[in-house]
Amino acid sequence: MTLLTFRFAPSPNGELHLGHAYSALLNQKMAAQTGGRLLLRIEDIDVTRCTPEFEAGIFRDLEWLGLHWELPVRRQSEHFAEYREVLERLIAEELVYPAFMSRGEIRAFIAETGGRDWPRDPDGVPLYPPLDKHLPVQERKRRIADNVPFAWRLDVEAAMARVTASLSWVEFTDETMSATRAIEAQPRAWGDVIVARRDIPTSYHLAVVVDDALQGVSHVVRGQDLYSATGVQCLLQQLLGLPQPRYFHHRLILGADGRKLSKSFKDTGLASLSEAGMSPQDVRRLVGF
Missing domain, CATH: 3.40.50.620 (HUPs)
Incomplete structure (x- = not known):
């Protein structure tokens, strides 16, 4: 057992x-x-x-x-090499792209185009603009060669196109673990999230799904503030063929x-x-x- x-x-x-x-x-x-x-x-x-x-x-x-x-x-x-290996898989499968816009550039672009109507993620942060996703490959390579700072972002639409099963997770309804319900994952709500940075080959989302799988974590018990983020992690789990734990998002103090x-x-x-x-x-x- x-x-x-x-x-x-x-x-x-x-x-x-x-x-x-x-x-x-x-x-x-x-x-x-x-x-x-x-x-x-x-x-x-x-x-x-x-x-x-x-x-x-x-x-x-x-x-x-x-x-x-x-x-x-x-x-x-101590495990950046393991995260780098997983990141390289996502790069090879063209599920991530280098995103070069600084916070100031993001704010300026949104002010010029969408203003207050620009979509925001569940934490209230504006979604990343689509410009870098459509950059020609040669331009991406040139910027990287010129040491332009960037982060690797998940192409959520490309990722969702790879999903082959229902994207959801099992949530316990209370800490007694006596009842569960299926929650529909909504990773699109976060837009193209960061999965790694140039100097650190991972992010919270990527590292946590890799670690939970490697450590055999069967039950994730954490705060309600991470409830919505579970959708992104479910998507990464399915893309990477990782097992999905069961979740309980407890009340906040x-x-x-x-x-x-x-x-x-x-x-x-x-x-x-x-x-x-x-x-x-x-x-x-x-x-x-």
Whole structure:
């Protein structure tokens, strides 16, 4: 019998807060209830913002909370060669293209053409304009040779044309895992998302589907803020022939002002709560355990 496999996958670009505590504890609880495994993954592909100090803080805070996970811990920054291999497949199959427009150029193009009516993704970010998708091959090569900065973007229409089965995912309706429903994936809502950068051969979307497959993750338990992004990941899973986990997108822990907690604002950091005299049991009660 194959064990169910869960994972908690923080990024070491800030201190863990109460929202992370809830997600980590929920993954541990669901793994324990099913007799499954709990993995810890360090998602540190952003080499400019992720630091060894923040990573050490993750281990410290999770151990303080009483979490236990299997070893070894997978660090994404140690597996760029694996992501590069997958990216090369997408390039060879002409499912991605180099996108050269800077943020300023995107804003200027939208202002000149679509203005406020320009379509936006579920996070409210304007979709990438179609200009680079139609650049001649020689022009693409010239710009790359001239070291013009670019990112690899998924050609979502070309990708959808390759889809051979219904594009959906299985979502658990609550943390008891007693009922599920099928959710229709809508990757087009995100437009041509970034799947890699020139200097980093992956993105969150690409790395997470590769890692989940390589680690045998059967159940992805994460925040509601990533619910819509699952559609993009379902598309990549089908394109790459990867197994699809089952998903549960849990409630978010909000601040007193109703805002989603954020590392950048140092919201309710676990280290600060510990220093203020709170116990792990106090934190568990705060997040509803």
